[in-house]
Amino acid sequence: MIDEASIKGNIAELLERIRTCAQESGRSPHSVKLMAVSKTRPASAIRAALAGGLSDIGENYIQEARAKQEELSSEAICWHCIGPIQSNKSRTVAEHFDWVHTVDRLKLAKRLSQQRPPELPPLNICLQVNIDREPQKAGVAPEQLAELAEAVSSLPNLRLRGLMAIPAARSELAEQRAVFAEVRQCFEQLAKQHTYMDTLSMGMSRDFPAAIAEGATIVRIGTEIFGARD
Ligand SMILES: *Cc1c(COP(=O)(O)O)cnc(C)c1O
Numbered sequence: 522m523i524d525e526a527s528i529k530g531n532i533a534e535l536l537e538r539i540r541t542c543a544q545e546s547g548r549s550p551h552s553v554k555l556m557a558v559s560k561t562r563p564a565s566a567i568r569a570a571l572a573g574g575l576s577d578i579g580e581n582y583i584q585e586a587r588a589k590q591e592e593l594s595s596e597a598i599c600w601h602c603i604g605p606i607q608s609n610k611s612r613t614v615a616e617h618f619d620w621v622h623t624v625d626r627l628k629l630a631k632r633l634s635q636q637r638p639p640e641l642p643p644l645n646i647c648l649q650v651n652i653d654r655e656p657q658k659a660g661v662a663p664e665q666l667a668e669l670a671e672a673v674s675s676l677p678n679l680r681l682r683g684l685m686a687i688p689a690a691r692s693e694l695a696e697q698r699a700v701f702a703e704v705r706q707c708f709e710q711l712a713k714q715h716t717y718m719d720t721l722s723m724g725m726s727r728d729f730p731a732a733i734a735e736g737a738t739i740v741r742i743g744t745e746i747f748g749a750r751d
Pocket of ligand 1: 558560581603604687725726727741742743744745
């Protein structure tokens with residue numbers, strides 16, 4: 522298994538690459554946040570990421586995340602849910618996460634709003650857009666975004682922050698940029714109505730430089746921090 526020193530080294534290297542990418546696009550390095558995606562990794566790997574200076578942690582599987590949250594309850598962590606959410610898991614998410622990046626239907630948003638404990642701040646929400654219109658993939662179609670955003674923005678215990686996308690893999694930088702540019706255009710269209718929106722969650726290990734060039738404010742990275750998953 523990967524050791525703490527390697528994880529910290531990977532993070533330092535990534536932060537430097539993110540800084541360079543941002544500067545090359547004329548953006549402030551502080552405008553891009555690095556989220557460590559820790560699905561399938563033990564709590565000790567998350568501890569190493571914290572030691573490396575990160576505090577935003579992304580998890581895909583709710584039960585797995587809960588176990589790590591219990592183990593790390595004394596740490597200051599901003600928890601992001603980045604996996605699909607079945608309706609029967611919405612309460613756990615509403616109670617134990619700070620962000621949800623995978624809202625793609627109103628029914629889920631309503632449940633999250635109803636189930637968000639009143640003593641907690643509003644749950645931060647990104648709408649997941651299925652930008653490549655892949656039939657098997659989660660996310661709302663681009664032409665349905667406006668309606669969903671309108672409805673979600675009126676729910677009391679949620680704060681609509683922006684969009685999330687997982688484009689299909691493309692090998693060329695120009696192709697990666699083209700699809701991220703489409704996501705940005707969706708965002709800009711919505712932001713005319715929802716001027717408070719500030720988040721574009723896009724870019725993974727394989728394509729984060731292209732995402733940053735097209736305006737990503739959160740990149741979600743697992744492999745480049747923790748090594749390949751089994
Ligand atoms: C696993 C995952 C990531 C990170 O992927 P890597 O290729 O390991 O960087 C990012 N976003 C989502 C939604 C994921 O499921």
